[in-house]
Amino acid sequence: MKIGIIGTGAIGVTIAKKMVKAGHTVKVANSDNGDKLKTRAKELGAQPSSLEDVVNNVDVIILSLPTVAIPTLPKNIFSNIDDRVIIVDTSNYYPFRDAQIEDLQNGKTESVWVSEHLGRPVIKAFNNLLAETLLSGGKESGSENRIAMAIAGDDANAKKIIAGLVNDAGFDAVDSGSLENSWRHQPGTPAYCTELNKEELRISLDKAHKEKAPTIRDKAIKDLGSRTTYPSHQEIIEFNRNLFTDKK
Template sequence: MKIGVIGIGNIGGTLARKLSAAGHEVRVANSKGPEGVRSFAQEIGATPVDARGAVEGADLVILSIPFPAVAKLPKDLFDGLPERAPIVDTGNYYPDLRDPHIPELDDGKTESIWVSEQIGRPIIKAFNNILAHSLAELGRPEASPVRIAVAVAGDDAEAKRIVMGIVNEVGFDPVDTGSLAESWRQQPGTPGYCCDYDAETMRNALAEAVPGKAPAIRNQLYDCIGQLSPNPSHADIIHMNRSVHSGN
């Protein structure tokens, strides 16, 4: 497939690397233009482009940028993208930690719905509830006895099928979260967020999510992060994320 990746941070960059290694034609972009991504693109065998170059003619686009940057994307950026091409949103809203407050999200609007409204296109929500280390290092071949799950939400069944195939290809079990409106179940502060669960445990965690509870848990996690050592291990972070829901 021809895959455009906008944003080459921890998640977007890792996906670009994995998908290029899998043989896809990958184009990468960020806010600095082609020169800003050229070195990374050469390293992974991708093509450096600007945001429009990432979208033009793509079979799939991965949008992996902070929410304030989403709001600043050109309103016509995706106008030429075929309707059949999925747009994957990997982002999360972190007010007070990274992002300025967005009133609509603070009032409870589902994050992926907000993103869809900003870009004027339907999206698929995926790769937002897995840690960058897990995505980069802990993928396993299909049918492996222990495999981490990644939640996938969206309203278009065919687009979701394509994205779930990508999840599987990069080493994880895709778990269908349901419609885009249900994607709040995989937002920061929910029981299935960044816990390295297998598919069955992930499904249970998604079902246990309580509407309106995630922001308070997310803020609690901010406090917990401050109590970790300056260089916490991956295991420390996973334990913290699981413990805040179990009460341990």
């Protein structure tokens, strides 16, 4: 497939690497459009692109941006893009990073807000695994305890196509329902960055609590930030899992 990725941070770069490795053609764009982007794209085996062009002549566009950056994308960036092009949102809202976004503070599902800003349907995917998990935790299809990723959206066919890309990246895909339902794998939920297999992920999606999630999210960031040493990847996964052990 032809894939355009906007954002070349931890997640955008990792998705680009995986998609190139799986044989897809990838274009990347970020807020720069200069030599740094060219160098990064070359390292990835992808094409460097402007924000205006990264959306052209592709089957899938992946937005891998901080939530706060979504409204800063060029106006009408998608207006000439065919409706069949699938837009994927990987973002997670963190008030400490993304500032106070009133609709999200009031409980609007993050990717619904993104979709409204873009004026286009989106599929939420690649948001509930850490970049390090995405980079190193993939396995062949059918492997025991393969880690699963949640995918939400309102278009079953689009979800099927994105599930194929998730499989290419080395993960099982679990359909988490409509885009509205994607709050079930936002930060502060048991499905968020806990490295679960597909059976465990389905159970965790069901256990999510919408009203409690923002408080758990903010407390988790505070607790992790107050540590004197930076936790290892495995310690972060254990920490996230322990937020939801029955004794808490």
